[in-house]
Amino acid sequence: MKRPPALVIGVAIVALWLLVAVFAPVIAPHDPLVSFKPLLRPGAAAFPLGTDLLGRDILSRLIWGARPVIFLSLAATLIAYIIGVGAGLLAGYRRGVLDAGFSFIANVILSFPVLVLYLVVIVALGPSYLNVVIAVTFGSAPAVFRIVRAIAIDIAGRDYIAAAVTQGEPTWRILLIEILPNAAPALAVDFCLRLGYSAIIIGSLGFLGLGLPPPAPDWGGMVTDGRALAFAFPHLVIFPCIAISSLVLALSLIADGLREARQ
Amino acid sequence: MRVAAWLGRRIGLLLLTMLAVSFLVHLALEVNVDAVAVKVLGQFSTPDQRAAWLRENGYDAPFLLRYLRWLGHFASGDWGRSTYYQEDIVKLILPRLAASALLAGAALLVMVPLSLALGIASGVRAGSLTDRGVSLFAILTTSVPDFAMAAFLTAIFVLGLGWLPGVSTMAGGFSLRELVLPVMVLVLASTGYLARMTRASMIEVMGQPYIRTALLKGASPSRIVFRHALRNALLTPVTVIMLQIPWILSGVIIVEVFFAYRGFGTLLYQAALNSDVYLVEACAMISVVAVVASQLLADIAYAALDPRLRGK
DSSP states (O other): OOOOHHHHHHHHHHHHHHHHHHTHHHHOSSOTTOOOSTTOOTTOSSOTTOBOTTOOBHHHHHHHHHHHHHHHHHHHHHHHHHHHHHHHHHHHHHOHHHHHHHHHHHHHHHTSOHHHHHHHHHHHHOOOHHHHHHHHHHHHHHHHHHHHHHHHHHHHTSHHHHHHHHTTOOHHHIIIIIIHHHHHHHHHHHHHHHHHHHHHHHHHHHHHTOSSOTTSOOHHHHHHHHHTTTTTOTHHHHHHHHHHHHHHHHHHHHHHHHHHHHO | OHHHHHHHHHHHHHHHHHHHHHHHHHHHHHSSHHHHHHHHHOTTOOHHHHHHHHHHTTTTSOHHHHHHHHHHHHHTTOOOEETTTTEEHHHHHHHHHHHHHHHHHHHHHHHHHHHHHHHHHHHHTTTSHHHHHHHHHHHHHHHSOHHHHHHHHIIIIIIISOOSOSOOOOTTSOOHHHHHHHHHHHHHHHHHHHHHHHHHHHHHHHTSHHHHHHHHTTOOHHHIIIIIIHHHHTHHHHHHHHHTHHHHHHHHHHHHHHHTOOSHHHHHHHHHHTTOHHHHHHHHHHHHHHHHHHHHHHHHHHHHHOHHHHOO
16 A cells, blocks of 8 residues: 555654653653753753743653643543444444434534533533543544444445344444444544544643643643743743644644545 | 425524533533532632522522523523623623624634635645645644644744734724734634635535536536536535534634633633633523524525525
8 A cells, every 4th residue: 555655754743742752751851840040042952942931941841741732632532432433333323212312412512612611611620630531522522423423324224234133143243343344444534633633622721721730741831831921032932832733733644644545 | 395394493403402501501510509609709708608698599499490590591681790700791791702703703704715715726626736735734724723823923923023913902992903813813723624625525526427518518617617516516615614613713712812802712711710600601601502503504504505405
């Protein structure tokens, strides 16, 4: 199979960020919470990306900041997939009341703009890692559900499914072995895009100061912290913005490459 | 006649959705009455004060009754008082809503023609240089989060070139120059996606047999695109634009906070930061109404554009 260059570049960047996140304690040159000389400009050997207002090393904070964005969006997307795929297969295959019920719930959730949904969760439950994951899962699962449901409806009418039913295959086998693989190519593309959206949402929550507790480094939070000084020290804001944009861009490139490779 | 019945069913379903949403919002924010009392009266109120406040405001009634009462007030335009701003919520929200509508409206006004033009140009000749350029632009712009886009544009147009102001507080009255950057961020965030949708739709229509027939009978390329293809190719994008509204609304919150624009987004944000329960409820309901209304508009636009649905 021919590999589109977009796919290769995307995978390389995502792999790089993943390694950075996993090995943050080893790679980071400094402790991200320790203060040195404040507001150093980028270029110094010890602080290649400079330091922030509190004198913390920006490179180290970027490296540690990869963790919440990557791990939380991965967790939220995976949970959304388990719920969305399960409900979508059942609804598309069984139809009837179950389908109507699930579809209604999906519609209700999709009537919230994602950020509004999260702001409501914040006021109700307070900010925490878990609530960030819950809110992002809530927003993603209905979209996954819709994709899987549409494919399940299409496949459920095929002859070979009728044959499987006649053979007495159990429902779970029909759903997971006969129907689900048909959805795999579409889901692979969607998974990458959705991971990117989740990263955007988690970054945005950090930017709003509603995501994660303050001293911990996260990319969105670094942007907010640096904004007041951005006119004199743009590096405070620009580096975390480049970090999150490169991650999401890489995920989009993978999705695009997968789509191209399919055609 | 069947269209009327279909529309009636859609509206019924949307009303039901809004009812479910209102119940969920109320459940999330007001099921725990002690928490409500703390949020309204503050951390330092005494248990006696809270108990008295709860009794005075009817919080000793069962939850379902309280929900119905709240829904009745909400439907009749009594949205309560904001505990943070100490002001009537309706009076507080309306000017903010107008400001945000201006922002989102200006963004849509630029975004829709731009994305349709880009999508059509790249879809007419798939694989051309224009097409590749538009695809690259789309991937780049959809991948940059709104707050990062705002930061990049600020770096270029405010810090680098010095052409535009970096905040949009509109302190000295309405200013078109202060509107440029927020609108630009919103436009860039959604144009790429909409252009790609239009492109996909255009490619599909251009592959239809009737387009080949038009080509063979000697219709000019512009006639084929504008008379034959466009109408069908616009079906999908019109729906997609409407379904993009929730995403744009999320973007509006970020952009307003970034540029300190005094709109609905910053109001909701301040309400959430300060645990202003009633204001959050009102704002959440309004954004859901906006989304549901846009979905209904999408359905109506689809029915109006698709002649197959019209005659029935």
